[in-house]
Amino acid sequence: MSKTPKPFQYRDKWRIQVTLKNGQRPFKDFVKHTDAVQWALNQITNANSEHEAQLGGPTQATLAQALMHYAQQYSVHKRGVDSEINRINHYLKGAGLHTLKAFTNEKGGCELRQQAPKAQPKGWKEHVEGCLEARKATYLAMDRLANKRCSAISTANIRALFTQMTTDGLSASTIQKEIALLKAMFNSAAREAWKGFDNPCTGVKLGKSERRFVYLTQAQQQAIELALAQCDNPYFWHLVIVAKETTMRLDTVMKMSWSLIDLENRIAMLPSKSGQRKYVLPLPVVEVLRIIPRHPSGKVFPMSKNAVQMAWKRVRARAGVPLLVDVNYLGRSATTILAGGSGE
Structure with a gap:
C-alpha cells in the first residue's frame, strides 16, 4: 500500500x-x-484505483458519511447490528443526517432504512435526555468528529474522544466498542476503497475491560420476582421467564412467533445468523407459553425493545438492584447476572 x-x-x-x-x-x-x-x-x-473513490475519497467524505456507508455495507450483516447502528446514529445526528434503523425484510434478511426524527414516549425521552446531559461533552466531541473530513481526522482527535469518554465515566467496554467501530470502518475503507489512507485509530491503545458479576441473594431474587409481578404489561414478566429459562438474548426472544412454535413437541424455530434454528423449549417455558394471551400480530411478545428496556429499568429500581444490566443477559444464569454498563 x-x-x-x-x-x-x-x-x-x-x-x-x-x-x-x-x-x-x-x-x-x-x-x-x-x-x-x-x-x-x-x-x-x-x-x-480503477474506480472512482467512494464518497469522493477521504478528502471529501465526512466521518458521518463514511459511517453511513459502512453501516449499509457491513453493519447490516452483523449479528449485533442494532447496537452498532445505535453507535453510528450518534454521528449521523451530529451531522444533521437521518438516523438508521434495522428491519427484517420479507425474505427474513436484514435491511437498513433511514428514519426522520419522531416523537418518543415521555418516559423513554426523559431517560435519553438524562443520558445525553450526563455525557454532554462526549456527544459534543462525537459531533465535531462527525463533521470532519476523514483525511483531517488524526490520531490525536481519536485520543481526545477516548479521553473525554473516560472523563465522563463511560465503561472501558463501551469505550472499546466505540473506538473499535471507528477503527473497523477506517480499515475497510483503506483496504477496499481509499488506497493509501492511514487509519487514525491505529495509535490508540485500549486496555482490557473487566467483566463484573453480581451474585444475587435469595432475598434479591424474591424482590425481582415481586417487582415483576407488579408490572402492568401482561407480556413482560412472561418474557423475562422465557429469557431466563432459555438463556436466549432479548432480540431472539422478541422474534418468537406463534406460527413457528410447536408446544406439543416443545420446539421453536427462530432466526439466527445462518438462517432459522431449532430450539428445544424447557418445560417451564412451555407452561408459560400455554397461558400467554395470543396477540393478533402473531408475535409471542408484542412489545417494542424500548418498552422492554423501560419496564426492566423499573423492575430493577423496585427490586433494589440497579446495577443489573439489561434483560439481554438475564438468562445466562439463574443466580449470577452481569453488572454494569446499563444505559450506556
Missing part, C-alpha cells in the same frame, strides 16, 4: 510529489501544508 509522502519547502511554498502505481510521479506546490497533504492523498486514492 502506498504511503502519503511528506511535503517539503520549495521556493517559499510546500511542494509534494507522489508515486503512483502506474509509474507516474506528479507534483504540485501549495501555500498551505495541509492543502499539500490532502492533494497527495487524493491523488493516491483516485489514481491507484
